[in-house]
Structure formats: structure tokens, C-alpha cells
Amino acid sequence: MFALFAFFSSSRIFPQTRFNYIHNKGDKWHLTSIIDEEVLVNGEYSSSSQIRNKISVEVVEGEGDGGLLRVNYQISEKATDSDIYSWFENYEVEYRRDVRGRISGIRTESPVPMTRNIPVYPDGFVPLGAGWTASGVEVFDFKKLFFQIDMLLEIPFAAHYKYLESIERDGRRMERVSIDCSYQWTPDLDTLKLFDAYAWFPVEIIGTFWQEVLWDASSGRNYAETGGFEYSYLMNDGIVFTFKGTSKGQAVYYTVLDKNSIIEEIEDLTSDDIRAKSIDEGVSISLNDIHFVPDEARMLSGEEEKLEEIVGVLRRYPDRDILVVGHTAKPPGSSDGWELSYQRAQAVARFLIERGVRTESQVVIRGMGHSQPIGDNSTTEGRKKNRRVEIVILEN
Template sequence: MGKRTGILFVLFLLSVSLLSAEVFKYKYFRGEKYKIKSEVNESVYINGQYHHAAEILNKIAVEVVSTGEGSGMLDATFSTSEIRKGNVDVYELSQEYHSLFQRDQYGKLNIDYQYYMPVVRDVPLFKEKDIRKGESWYGDGWEVHDLRNGYGIQEPFRYPIHVRYTYLGKGQKDGKTYDILTAYYSISYNTPDSFSRYRLYPVQVTGYSDQTIFWNSKEGKPYAYEEEFSIRFILSSGDSYTFRGTAGARVTASEKMNKELLADSLKNKIEQEKLSDMSVTVDDKGVTITLSNIHFKADSTEILEPEKRKLDLVADKLREYPGRDVLITGYTALAGTPEGRKQLSEERARVVAGYFIESGAKPREQIVIRGLGAENPVADNSTPEGKQENRRVEITILEN
């Protein structure tokens, strides 16, 4: 091979190498909104013995509120729901969080200590250079957990993670091509003595997370991820809790909803059908249809036949918005015990959700319910008429 030919061959190999390398960076566009929906299936073991299985739905609504120097300020609302078994299995809202944080183009977060979400931080974290197929690198991050319920720990419980990344190259997901990364970290953390001021706390955390990330280079954010995990808490009582399972998530853009048009359409339909005790309101979250004085059989969750006409009207409208999630909130009048009111309001929301699921108006993963008992009354609970108004269900078609 001649000298010139050899140089050309080396240049060819170099060009191939450069073509197979990628520059990974987050991208931010002010005003952009998107949703992240993850489903977790885990088994819980107590002292090594199987205890129960859990199906958890996490939804995150994100808005980029400002940008600058390659970074974005993100305003995010996190909701966590868990399957509750019944005549129809539905996701019941268990916790909501709000976080405001900055993330740079390489994935590093700047977030106030007070926030409980996101749980996994600084993952993925990229290097300030091209990354070739097969190349690995390391980055430090955090896991943060909310242990207020059950433990009474009134601060985010956090521990460091050291993550090994590998770029696997291009691959397919849902019929499209993405850059595929793996992220693996093991956990071995001994809690500092300062936590001994709590009656019950984790003294040691061990485990691992093995993730596959499908990166959308064009949009500068993940499209999806898949995870296998196991985490074990050894408590100060000597008991151990192990959470083992799988998770998966998708990121989708949030299309702007013409809320006024939807609300007007609903109001016109209600008027045409001559349906009473129905109202429609618009707020930042979306469009809410309130079924006031909803008729269930006394002290039960069974819907009376006249109410089904109202639900059919709403169901038809939900079918017109297949990409929108729905929050269903049940309320009661001020009667009985707080525990009883909460349970009854949850069951009423469940019945309405079940009606929509069984009629095909919405799949299960697009509906979340909650029961607020006698909270947020809209009328005077000291009168029969007021109690009727407070005995209601609110169906919110969410914008994001």
C-alpha cells in the first residue's frame, strides 16, 4: 500500500469512527410542555418473605419555564398512584409533589434540598465530548425518597449513586430509531448517626438498578426507559423490606388543549340533553365536569339509572380526546366519620372510573381517582339541599 493510499485509508477509518460517535446533550425550549408516564410492577418482601405485589403509575407533567446557557428551568408536577383492587381495578392517587429545578445540557441538576422529586437525579449524565458506540463512562448521582409516611422522617432521605453508562449504538423502539444507552448502579449506603433521632429509620440501603435508555437526540431528551431493580432497607428495628421489580416509561409531548372550545361543546350538549345538576368549569389543569347531587343508592356506590345518561355524555366526549388523561374526584356530604367519608368518596370515584373503563371511553392507565370526603364543600352542609350539592363527582380532562 502506497503512502498516499495508507493516509487515505486512515482518514477513512477516522471518518467512520467519527460517524459512529454521538454528542449527547439535553435541549430546552422555553414554553415546551411534555409528559412522562411510568408503570412500576414490584414485589415487596418483609424479612425475606413475600408480602404483596404493587402496581404503581407515576405521571410527571413538565414545563420548561426558562432557558439560558444550555440549561433549562423545569417546573414539574409528580403524581403517584397505585392500583386498588375492586369490582374494577383502578389507579388511586396516593401522593402529589411539585418541584422546580434547573438542569444543564449534560444532565446535572441544581435543585433545592426541600424537594422530594425526582427520585433519581443526575441520570443520565453525559460527558462533554463525543461518545462512540461501545464506549463506557461514569457519573455520580442521587436517589431521594419520601419516608414521611410510616417512618415520620420529615426530610428527603437521600443517598449517592455511582452510575456506569455504556452507549450501545442505534436501535429500534416502537418502530423508530433511537440511541440506546445502559445505566447501571449498585447501592450500598450506611445511614449517618444523625438519623437515630427518629424512632424508625433505615440504617442500611443496598440494591441495584439496571436501566436501558432510549435517547431522542433530535429532541434532546429520553424517549423511553426500561428498568430492572431491587432495593433493600434494613431498619433500625432489625426488620428488612425489599422492593424488587421492573419499570418502564414513555415521554410524550403535551399538545395544547383548546379548553374553552371543549367546555362550550360540553355545555351545549348538556343543554340539548336537558340534563340537570351538571356544570363545566375551566382552570389551569384542564376542563372539569361536575356531577352535583349525583344519585347513588342510599349509603352505597351503585349508580342509579338516570345518572348513567350523564356518564354516557361524558364518555362520548372522552373518546374524542384519546390522548388526554382524566382525574376523577369523589366527594361526600358532611355525615359520618372522616374515615367513612373518605372511603365512600373513593368508592364513588371508582364506580365512575369503572363505568368509563368498561364502556371503552378510556383505558385504565389514563384514569386516576381520588376521594376527598367532605373536603372543599361547595354548599352549606347544614341543609338537605347543601348536602345534595356536596355529594358530587368531578371529572377533570387534564391538559398536561
């Protein structure tokens, strides 16, 4: 009994924990991170934006230790003068992650995850206040940054960690860990030979970033993060581009969406122009033949009543993100309709946000123009079907 008492007494005096990632097949969660970014050119302000990264994870293989993950990166963006996030890109990738956090098996052509092997935790029990260093990799997609350079660049770095404290958050015990990293890259001879094909390329990259992570020991995963970053690119013509900002994100643990109940609720609504169906991403609610002022994004009188009916349904699922997608018909000789469909999706999304159905960070819009018809555009009835806005209640 004395030995047992001495053990517990010592553990209180010297707090320690194990940072073991846990992967069990079928586990799902997502982390939504909001990034406020500013762009400088030669030290002068150029532009700013807010980026929303939603990283959805499913454990495909796992029995409590290392696992195979299927990860979807949905990236949306809004300018500082906008209140709506616009869909930008979507990536899906599979890779393995061990209990320490090291990942492997990523396709060589994949630009995500951009920062790899962050965080990586030590083996065994880690005492409060301990520090450690682990290697990571930063991946830059030059085709996105500098359009004429078709290559991915991997820059290795050393990340420095410290176990700061144990706290309570959202009814869970969390471990707060800090991460600091900096590096400087210049092209080697082989890379310079590749750059010979381009007129404009970077000759130096300086990167720094820091994070504070909350580790959820009970689930074996990272629960939340805050951080900051600054990346500077010195180009061969002497111009310096700097991207800097802050990030903040939190995980949402998966619960099964009762799709059938939502579809039944939609079928009970009074409007005949509202339909719902189950899709892989969740439940798609379609407002068929929604009436706008011709060639504008202003809804005609009475159309908002249809949305008010949907508002009641959406309020019952407040933790689910939504995607609003606009579609147009294609009359003979018309344009692709993308801009108009985008503006109409924006109008519907803004309506939902103003009603308090969702926060700005829970809504993304996308315009599809007339690229996804469900009717024959050569007929009046077909075009009527194609003029629609879809509100997708997302599964994860």
C-alpha cells in the same frame, strides 16, 4: 468533494451522536411510568402493588441549552387485586438542568426527584458502543418508609452507561442507552447520633437498579425507559425489608388543550346536571347531583345515561389522562364521607374504563369527602350541589 464523501462514509461506519439536553421556554411534556413493586420481609413475600408516577415538566427558562424546569410529580397506586389507580401524593419542585443532565437548585427538603443526575451524558459526539461513568444521588424519605424517622437521606453512587444502538420508534430516531448502578450504605457517626432519638432505624441499605433509556435526539430529551430495581434495608433489630420490581415509562409531548371547545361540547349535552369549566389542570366536567343508592356506590337507574353523554366527548380526546374526583354532602352528624366519595369516584372510573374510553394507566381517582363544598350543607339544595363527581380532562 472527496473529503466530504469520506466524512459521510466514516460516519456510517462509526455511528455517533450528541446527547445534548435541549430546553426552550414554554416546552412541556410528561413521562408516565408504571412500577410493579413487591415487598419482602426477611426474604418472604409480604405485599405487592403497582405505582403510577406521572412526571409533568414545563421549561420556565431556557434558550436551547440549560434550563429552569418546573416539575410536578403525581403519584398514584393500586393493589394487585384492584383495577383503578388511587391518588396518593403530589409534589411540585423547580430545579435547573444543564445540557449534560446534571440538576441543581433543588430545595433541601424536597424528596423528589428520588434519583438525581440520571441519565447524565458525555460532552461532544459519542460513538456507538462507547461507555462512560457519571455520579448520581439517591434520595430516601425515611418519613415515608419508616414513619418515626423524620429525615431525608442522600446516598451518592456511580452509574455506568453504554451506548447500545440507534433505532427507529414512533417515527423518530432513538438512541438506546443502558445504565447500571449499585451501592451499599451504612450510617456514619453523625447519622447514628441522629438515629439515637429513634427506637427503630436502618443500619445498612443495599441498592441496585438498571435502566435502558431511549434518547430522542431531535427533541433533546429522554423518550422512554424500562428498568428494574432492588433495595434492601437492614434494620437495627435484624429485620430486612426488600423492595424490588420493574418499571416502564414513555414520554408524551405536549399539545395545547382546546378548553373552550370541550366546554362548548359539554354545554350542548342534553343533561342539565352536567357542567364544565376551565381550571389550571385542564377542564373539569361536573356531574351534579349524581344519584347513587343511599350510602352506597351503586348508581341508580338512568344515571349511567349521563355518563354515556360524557363518554362521547372523552373519546374525542383519547391521549389526555383523566382524574375522577368524588364529593359528598355533609348531613348533620355524618362522617367525613371520604370512603363513600372514593367508592363513587371508583364506580365512575370503572364505568369509563369498561367503555374503553381510557386505559387503566390513564385514569386516577380521588375521594374528597365533604371537604370541598360548593353549596350550603345546611340546606337540601346545597347538599344536592355537593353530591357530585368531577371528571377532569388533564392539560398535560
